[in-house]
Amino acid sequence: xxxxxxxxxxxxxxxxxxxxxxxxxxxxxxxxxxxxxxxxxxxxxxxxxxxxxxxxxxxxxxxxxxxxxxxxxxxxxxxxxxxxxxxxxxxxxxxxxxxxxxxxxxxxxxxxx
Amino acid sequence: xxxxxxxxxxxxxxxxxxxxxxxxxxxxxxxxxxxxxxxxxxxxxxxxxxxxxxxxxxxxxxxxxxxxxxxxxxxxxxxxxxxxxxxxxxxxxxxxxxxxxxxxxxxxxxxxxxx
Numbered sequence: 001x002x003x004x005x006x007x008x009x010x011x012x013x014x015x016x017x018x019x020x021x022x023x024x025x026x027x028x029x030x031x032x033x034x035x036x037x038x039x040x041x042x043x044x045x046x047x048x049x050x051x052x053x054x055x056x057x058x059x060x061x062x063x064x065x066x067x068x069x070x071x072x073x074x075x076x077x078x079x080x081x082x083x084x085x086x087x088x089x090x091x092x093x094x095x096x097x098x099x100x101x102x103x104x105x106x107x108x109x110x111x112x113x
Numbered sequence: 114x115x116x117x118x119x120x121x122x123x124x125x126x127x128x129x130x131x132x133x134x135x136x137x138x139x140x141x142x143x144x145x146x147x148x149x150x151x152x153x154x155x156x157x158x159x160x161x162x163x164x165x166x167x168x169x170x171x172x173x174x175x176x177x178x179x180x181x182x183x184x185x186x187x188x189x190x191x192x193x194x195x196x197x198x199x200x201x202x203x204x205x206x207x208x209x210x211x212x213x214x215x216x217x218x219x220x221x222x223x224x225x226x227x228x
Binding site for chain 1: 147154155156157158162206208210216217218219220221
């Protein structure tokens with residue numbers, strides 16, 4: 001079945017350092033979504049990427065979707081303590097009536113103030 | 114953004130009893146809702162996809178007789194854990210999919226502890 005691999009599993013940074021998490025799918029995706037889950041909380045939708053090679057920015061967050069639509073990355077510039085949490089990518093292969101997201105294992109980001 | 118509520122937020126039950134968890138989309142109609150299970154420090158595992166007015170589609174390895182899902186309306190889906198056992202203790206999260214751009218909104222989750 002479809003697998004979505006995400007690395008690293010954990011990342012600890014000093015406040016102000018950059019952070020990147022990578023996501024790779026075994027199959028071509030219709031779109032990829034990114035979520036953030038704070039400790040004790042539930043996943044919150046961040047963004048959806050649909051087009052090959054797409055790049056989207058949200059303030060200090062930059063999301064990329066690979067040309068082959070099999071990989072994606074999330075980059076945070078100058079991390080802050082509020083960025084702490086687990087970042088999940090989730091791939092959708094169907095693009096239609098069989099929509100189903102497959103989540104990566106997530107990257108837990110901790111930030112040292 | 115859209116809001117999905119879940120009730121209860123936590124529940125403790127005795128082994129052998131059944132527990133019902135409700136998932137509601139508060140400000141939009143969700144033709145499709147999803148039920149996930151999450152163990153501590155792990156990813157979300159999709160249990161089943163629930164479509165309004167039809168039977169749920171269960172993922173491989175998920176017992177449909179144990180995890181009963183009902184999606185009676187466009188705003189409500191329920192998950193009933195029947196004859197719960199301690200190994201069913203987990204964090205259960207529902208989500209609902211809005212129309213285009215097809216964002217998926219998660220409920221706050223229900224922490225189930227079976228003693």
